Amino acid sequence: MREVADDAGWSAHETAADDAGSGSCRLLGPAGTFVEAAWGPHPPTAPDTLEWGTPxxxxxxxLLRGPAPAPLTELATRLGRHTAALTAGEADAIWAAxxxxxxxAEPDDTFPGWALIFRDHYVENSVGFLLGMERAGLDPRWIYALAKGDRTRNRDRVHAWxxxxxYASDVLDNSVINGTAGPELQRHAxxxxxxxxxxVHRxxxxxxRVxxxxxxxxxxxGYGSPGRARVDAAIELTVSGLxxxxAVGALDIPVVNLARSGLKTCLGYNEIxxxxxxxxxxxxxxxxxxxxxxxCLGYGTLGARMARGLxxxxxxxxxxDTDPxxxxxxxxxxxxxxxSLPAALAACRPFLVIGNTGEAALAEADLPLLPDGVYLAGFATKDFSVLTDGPLAERATPVPGVGRRYALPHDRTVTLLGDGRSLNLFEYEGIPNRGYDAYRAGTLIAARALCRRPEDFPIGAHTTAVDRIIGESGLFEAYYDRYLADA
Structure with missing residues (x-):
């Protein structure tokens, strides 16, 4: 038996583990409190990630046991933080996918002089992208990852990893950016x-450069304008971001636009x-x-695909759609x-309304026109914000794993699926890793071009340069050969 001390004031008197990996120990706390811990193999379960490996x-x-709740809670929290992260095998499987x-992501001399702030969904393909940036030469100590606040399935595991x-890792919720966050989220932001x-200053x-x-x-x-801790360059991923x-006005940095690139329009939106x-x-x-x-509200790049799929x-x-x-x-x-929505609801009685506009597609005046029991499925955050951000939100009834049911005037109810944000990211992983592989590769290619020669990109948003950069990179040929060619 040996004693191990750590910086929290705990010491562990360990027993030997048997061949099955079981064991037990007694943990002594700083105030004389103790916890008895025992552990053993858990029966096999289904994979907790999209990618799986063998074995x-x-x-x-x-099993934790002790006379006082405080040390039990503390130890359980610490164990949870330690075990939450993706395993090395899971991260390797994501990278292989x-x-x-x-x-x-072949290394060169582009990224060693840069730091990265990456703000996106905490999903597996984000793990793959940041591993790619590391391999390309970015020091992991100079990566700051920020979640957008969506309830993606394994967000806690990705954060822990x-x-x-x-990396530094935290949440900057989209509701803060949109001006709809409550006091707690605002304080955190x-x-x-x-x-x-x-x-940025460090x-x-x-x-x-950042x-x-x-x-x-x-x-x-304000991080792309004078007066704040100005970053040096940016890559834009979404149309809502554009x-x-x-709306911000004058920028003081170059911004490469991937949101309206051929890569996202032709390949990314099919997977989305x-x-x-x-x-x-x-x-x-x-x-x-x-x-x-x-x-179907909105017939843009995503809405048209949703309409055809349905x-x-x-x-x-x-x-x-308001666009003729x-x-x-x-x-x-x-x-x-x-x-208009009122004209559509006067002519037909849908059981499901899909929102793809990225704007406030449902107004308060439209609510009495909705059929009783209709489902609302938003794939852009603002479409049904009249429910999520208005006074009706306080009277909604949660339906765990499904969404929220709202009682409307005239004895009608509607069910908003998910949390009012993009439904494909609600307690879900979203896009398959191989499905977003090309888009993540294209983002890395664009980042390399921008960081290698930022002087080639004047101040402002660039909407065409990225098509040329990616077209010349060979990504589309590699994509076809990898996923589509028979030979």
């Missing part, structure tokens, strides 16, 4: 933004739409879809079309 990772279960990111890897400023003092890969959230907070950047449809069917496993009415499973889909060109395109593809 599966060994898992253990712990992103061959294009690996291919274009980032910390173990040596102030602390995070102060820490981001310190990170990087500059160390002679490093790249942001984001959806416009940090630029909307709108935020446009697929994940949206899969999540929609999974969250309503008891519902009939075939033959039923669905109303029609492919037998739904009768109607489209609402989009209405023409939808009508000429065989969809019923309407200029």
């Amino acid at each position: 599966p990772a060994r898992r253990y279960r712990f 992103m061959p294009l990111t690996r291919q274009f 980032f910390l173990r890897r040596g 102030l602390g995070v933004l102060a820490d981001v400023e310190r990170f 990087a500059h003092e160390a002679g490093r 790249l942001v890969v984001d959806d416009g959230g940090l630029l909307a907070q 709108k935020r950047i446009e 739409a697929d994940s949206c449809l899969r999540r929609l069917r999974a969250i309503l496993p008891g519902e009939k879809f075939t033959g039923r009415r669905v109303l 029609r492919a499973v037998g739904c009768r889909v109607a489209v609402v 060109l989009m209405l023409i395109e939808a009508a000429e593809h065989g969809f019923e079309t309407y200029r």
Whole structure:
């Protein structure tokens, strides 16, 4: 038996473990309190990540026992933090599942002089992207990862893995960027933004420049303009982020736009739409879809794919859009079309309304027009914000794992699926790693070009340069050969 001390004032008197990996110990606390711990192998379970390996990772279960609750709680918390992170085998499997990111992450002298602030969803392909940036030459101690606040399935495990890897990691919730956050999230965001400023200052003092890969959230907070801890360059990932950047006004840095690139439009949105449809069917496993009415709000890049996908499973889909060109395109593809939501609801009775606009698509005046019991599925945060950010939110009834049910005037109810944000990220992993591999590889390629010669990118948002950069990189040829070619 040996004694091991740590910085929290605990000491452990360990017993030997048997061949099965079981064991026990007595932990003595600083005030004389103690906890008895025992552990043993956990029966095999299904993989907790998209990628799986053989043999599966060994898992253990712990039994903690003691006379005082405080040390039990403390030790359970510490064990939880230690065991939450992705295992080495799981991280290796994610990395192996992103061959294009690996291919274009060959190290060179571009990134050693840079620091990175990466703000995106905490999903497995984000792990693969940051591993790619490391392999390309970025020091992990100069990576600051920020979650956007979505309830992705393994966000806590990804966060714990980032910390173990040596990154800084926190949450800067999208509701803060949109101005709809409550007091608690606002207070947290102030602390995070102060820490981001310190990170930028430390990087500059160390002679490093700072790249942001984001959806416009940090630029909307002023980090791309004079007067704050200005970063040096940015890559924009989303259309909503572009709108935020446009609202800010003058930028003082170059911004490479991936949101409207051919890469995202032609490859990324097919995978995004697929994940949206899969999540929609999974969250309503008891519902009939075939033959039923669905109303699709917005016929843009994602909305058009959603409308076609729903029609492919037998739904009768109607489209609402305020852009006459989009209405023409939808009508000429065989969809019923309407200029407004009230006009559509006067003509048909959907069981499901899909939001793809990224704007406030449902107004308070529209609520009495909704059919009783209708489902609302948002794939952009603002579409149904009249429910999530208004007074009705206080009277909503949570439906765990599904969403929230709202009581409306005139004895009607509606069910908002998920949490009002992108439904494909609600308690779900979202896009398959191989499905987003090309987009993550393209982001790395764009980052390398921007950081290698930032002087080639004048101040402001660049909407065409990225198509040339990625087109010349060989990514599309590699994508075709990897995933589509027969030989």
